[in-house]
Amino acid sequence: MAEADDRRMSTRATGVVGIAILSSRVLGLIREMVFAGLFGAGKNLDAFLMAFRLPNLLRDLFAEGALSMAFITTFSKKIAVEGDQSAWRLANKVATLTAVFMSAVTLLGIVFAPQLVELLTWGAWSPDKTALTILLTRIMWPFMLLVSLAALVMGMLNAKHVFGPPAMASSYFNLGSIIAGVAIGYWFDPHFGWRSLVGLAIGTLIGGAWQLIGQFPSLWKVGYTFHPDFHWRDEGVRTVLTLMGPAVIAASAVQVNVLINSGFAASLRDANGPVSWLNIAFRLMQLPLGIFGVAIGTVTLPLVSKSAALGNTAEFRGILARGMRLAFLLTIPSAIGLAMLASPIISVIYQHGRFTAEMTRQTAGALQFYAIGLVSYAVLKVLTPAFYAVGKRNTPMVVSFLAIGANLFLNWLFTFRLGWGHRGLAFSTSLVATINFLLLYALMRRHIRRLETRQMLVALGKLCIAGGLLALVCWAANYWWLGAWADMRFLQKLIALLVAIACGAAAFFGAAFLLRIGEVHDIIDIFRRRIGAK
Numbered sequence: 001m002a003e004a005d006d007r008r009m010s011t012r013a014t015g016v017v018g019i020a021i022l023s024s025r026v027l028g029l030i031r032e033m034v035f036a037g038l039f040g041a042g043k044n045l046d047a048f049l050m051a052f053r054l055p056n057l058l059r060d061l062f063a064e065g066a067l068s069m070a071f072i073t074t075f076s077k078k079i080a081v082e083g084d085q086s087a088w089r090l091a092n093k094v095a096t097l098t099a100v101f102m103s104a105v106t107l108l109g110i111v112f113a114p115q116l117v118e119l120l121t122w123g124a125w126s127p128d129k130t131a132l133t134i135l136l137t138r139i140m141w142p143f144m145l146l147v148s149l150a151a152l153v154m155g156m157l158n159a160k161h162v163f164g165p166p167a168m169a170s171s172y173f174n175l176g177s178i179i180a181g182v183a184i185g186y187w188f189d190p191h192f193g194w195r196s197l198v199g200l201a202i203g204t205l206i207g208g209a210w211q212l213i214g215q216f217p218s219l220w221k222v223g224y225t226f227h228p229d230f231h232w233r234d235e236g237v238r239t240v241l242t243l244m245g246p247a248v249i250a251a252s253a254v255q256v257n258v259l260i261n262s263g264f265a266a267s268l269r270d271a272n273g274p275v276s277w278l279n280i281a282f283r284l285m286q287l288p289l290g291i292f293g294v295a296i297g298t299v300t301l302p303l304v305s306k307s308a309a310l311g312n313t314a315e316f317r318g319i320l321a322r323g324m325r326l327a328f329l330l331t332i333p334s335a336i337g338l339a340m341l342a343s344p345i346i347s348v349i350y351q352h353g354r355f356t357a358e359m360t361r362q363t364a365g366a367l368q369f370y371a372i373g374l375v376s377y378a379v380l381k382v383l384t385p386a387f388y389a390v391g392k393r394n395t396p397m398v399v400s401f402l403a404i405g406a407n408l409f410l411n412w413l414f415t416f417r418l419g420w421g422h423r424g425l426a427f428s429t430s431l432v433a434t435i436n437f438l439l440l441y442a443l444m445r446r447h448i449r450r451l452e453t454r455q456m457l458v459a460l461g462k463l464c465i466a467g468g469l470l471a472l473v474c475w476a477a478n479y480w481w482l483g484a485w486a487d488m489r490f491l492q493k494l495i496a497l498l499v500a501i502a503c504g505a506a507a508f509f510g511a512a513f514l515l516r517i518g519e520v521h522d523i524i525d526i527f528r529r530r531i532g533a534k
Helices: 002-039 043-082 084-111 113-121 127-140 143-159 164-188 196-213 216-221 235-267 274-309 313-340 342-350 357-372 374-389 394-417 422-447 453-479 490-514 518-533
Strands: none
Touching (some): 002 164, 002 274, 002 342, 043 127, 043 196, 043 374, 084 113, 084 143, 084 235, 127 196, 143 196, 164 196, 235 394, 235 422, 274 313, 274 422, 313 342, 313 374, 313 453, 342 357, 394 422
């Protein structure tokens, strides 16, 4: 009974985080829509996206990746073993260290921006495009400092089982970057030429500051007050740094691969589009990844960290297995839908203003290949942090080395040897994520003896049956009511696409319910209790 209650609590918390992240991802899509409509997928947008790529990558790698993972793991154990006051002292030390270190990194990034841009673009861009990218990079580089501190605050709140407000913080970033970026950009250049990109870059900083400050009220409510603490020779700080080293390398697999893909994309013959096509497709793939994969991982990490700290292997195993099954349930239909409805989805969201039908076609090709790896991406968000909770910090690091090497080879194979262009880059990213997941799953199963693999395979088999029904609905939609897509008005396109998505979702989850997939019944139980409570 207690296990069932824990499972429902975990599912409910995942739902809260998922809804908060959904708001953020929708605003992120609106942000991309606005930028694509104003600039199209060409030279200017390529420069902005490339300038944002490195600080954003380092944000994912250090702040929301390694730092967040290492801090939450250590902070959760502090709370479980030594209590809140000891945990708050650790938080002050780590926050002070983060502020000092990231300020130094910010200064270095501004000074060495020309070398960084040359490295990112492989020297393949024209001098004027490179100069614009350097300028935008220098403006946006302090973004890293702001979101590093925001990620630390998010870690404290998650460890205290406060999930909603920190998950909403990314919405503040998107709102700030849209409102401030477009307003300042219009002020600089009403025709939205290259000068208006400076406004977008300033808006990015404003959004980052809002993401940090917007979490402060929740942090005060859980009892935290910041005091600068430079006593970094502390066991807790050493633990965080020790975990961070391997975590930086392990969490870098996806982000470094994306960076490598950007270099390959910049070197393609048509250099005025591939970077934007891949970025937009990756953003769309990250919508379900963020809603489901990140949400499940956010809820699971403090729970498995606590179980590991208390030595409860059975509970650890159960929480981890349930998290992965829930990730499968929610991302398999997302991957099928994105792959089969790629062109209509991109057309409705992006094909406005300067974003043309050809840009839609090219972006859809990348999205279809990215969708192949969506499930693996999501499960990695749950599985990878679990290695740090059980003290196996070097395992993801070693696997990530293999992943980066495989990505380089597959990029070369698909792009230059087979001539698949930017689609090959998306496909190699998906294959690498899948290889990464399979290796880590096998290693985790070996470490904790078993991982409910039989239940996992049974659930996957049932999900494949439900997925087949979803694919049939998507095929029928493309063949019948989406067949005259080019002749439809925007409102007709939107309604037709929403009907297709709704029918596909109903078919999939209806089949999953009839096939008695446990996580579906947990979700239904939560809704029934909510309705009953009202």
